[in-house]
Amino acid sequence: MRHRTFLAFILPSALAMLLFIALPIVSVAVQSLYVEPPKVLVTVQSCTPFACTDDVQVDERATAELRKKHPLGGFNGLGTYTDRAHLAFGEIAGILGQNTGFADTLGRIYNLPFYRALAFTLAYTFIVTPLAIMLGFSIALAVNAVPRAIKGPVIFVSLLPMIITPLIGSLMVYWMINSEGIIGATLQWLFDDPNLYLKASPTLTWIVIFLYGVWTNGPFSFIVFYAGLQTMPLDTLESAMIDGASRWERIRFVVIPHMSPLVTFVALVQLMDNFRVFEPIVGFNSQASATSLSYFIFSDLNGQFSQLFGSAAATSMLTIAGVVILLIPVLIRTWREFNRKAA
Numbered sequence: 001m002r003h004r005t006f007l008a009f010i011l012p013s014a015l016a017m018l019l020f021i022a023l024p025i026v027s028v029a030v031q032s033l034y035v036e037p038p039k040v041l042v043t044v045q046s047c048t049p050f051a052c053t054d055d056v057q058v059d060e061r062a063t064a065e066l067r068k069k070h071p072l073g074g075f076n077g078l079g080t081y082t083d084r085a086h087l088a089f090g091e092i093a094g095i096l097g098q099n100t101g102f103a104d105t106l107g108r109i110y111n112l113p114f115y116r117a118l119a120f121t122l123a124y125t126f127i128v129t130p131l132a133i134m135l136g137f138s139i140a141l142a143v144n145a146v147p148r149a150i151k152g153p154v155i156f157v158s159l160l161p162m163i164i165t166p167l168i169g170s171l172m173v174y175w176m177i178n179s180e181g182i183i184g185a186t187l188q189w190l191f192d193d194p195n196l197y198l199k200a201s202p203t204l205t206w207i208v209i210f211l212y213g214v215w216t217n218g219p220f221s222f223i224v225f226y227a228g229l230q231t232m233p234l235d236t237l238e239s240a241m242i243d244g245a246s247r248w249e250r251i252r253f254v255v256i257p258h259m260s261p262l263v264t265f266v267a268l269v270q271l272m273d274n275f276r277v278f279e280p281i282v283g284f285n286s287q288a289s290a291t292s293l294s295y296f297i298f299s300d301l302n303g304q305f306s307q308l309f310g311s312a313a314a315t316s317m318l319t320i321a322g323v324v325i326l327l328i329p330v331l332i333r334t335w336r337e338f339n340r341k342a343a
Helices: 003-031 060-069 089-097 102-110 113-145 148-158 166-177 182-190 202-229 234-242 247-275 279-283 293-301 309-342
Strands: 041-047 052-058
Touching: 003 309, 089 102, 102 113, 113 148, 113 202, 113 247, 113 293, 113 309, 148 202, 166 182, 166 202, 166 279, 202 247, 202 279, 234 247, 247 309, 279 293, 293 309
Parallel strands: none
Antiparallel strands: 041 052
């Protein structure tokens, strides 16, 4: 392909990526270096027939003029990244300087808001991603082996979690595990404990969210692996059967090596998607027991008194950095395999 033809082919995609990905990221990065301008407070005297009192109120007009004059707010540099609501360098230095036990130190760091959200996000990513890949691969093998007459309905049922909107699906599961739901009421009856409530335990809340994540991510892995199984060379499988290989040996030594590029692709997509987990937190109303970096951003943008754009932007940039760090090992492995095949 000529360079001119290649440039003409890639130019629309490059422009779209520049306008809708690169420029917004640059804008968020710039916003993360600023903090919201302070509100202008005025003292208003209120008098009654008996006495006068001074009340402090927000001067909305002066505040609006200040924000108009400084739309980005005050420059804060990397101060937002290092404050207590984010990386909390000062607090961590103080905790480490006290030379307490490892468990106590880890627990105190976990109590910091950003690290609590990061801990859940990482746990969700590293638990849900491999389990969803294994579930999708198992379903693909099972569906590929069923008779053609029932293959269509089985595929439809397997894709149901993908069809349901994630927020609606999490709400449905939340209602089921609620104390008045079918699962919650059944557990109370089985254990004869009317006070048994899954959401009362942070550990059980995490487990339920992880299981929900595996259930909703499994169909994507399934549809990719099922498509890959259709490209499986039958002569290779038949040769393995003639040599006496069992079903498990055929899967291990023939099917899995053939599907390894798809495993890498699915892992890349799901690592990025799971690191941005958000809907289950809202659907399960579990922010008291389990919160994520994406929910952290949502909270900053929907504050009770004001929108913390700088804080949300800093968390967004840290989230992007986390995704890049997670993808580096997978990308390095893909690059090495590409070079080995090219050689």
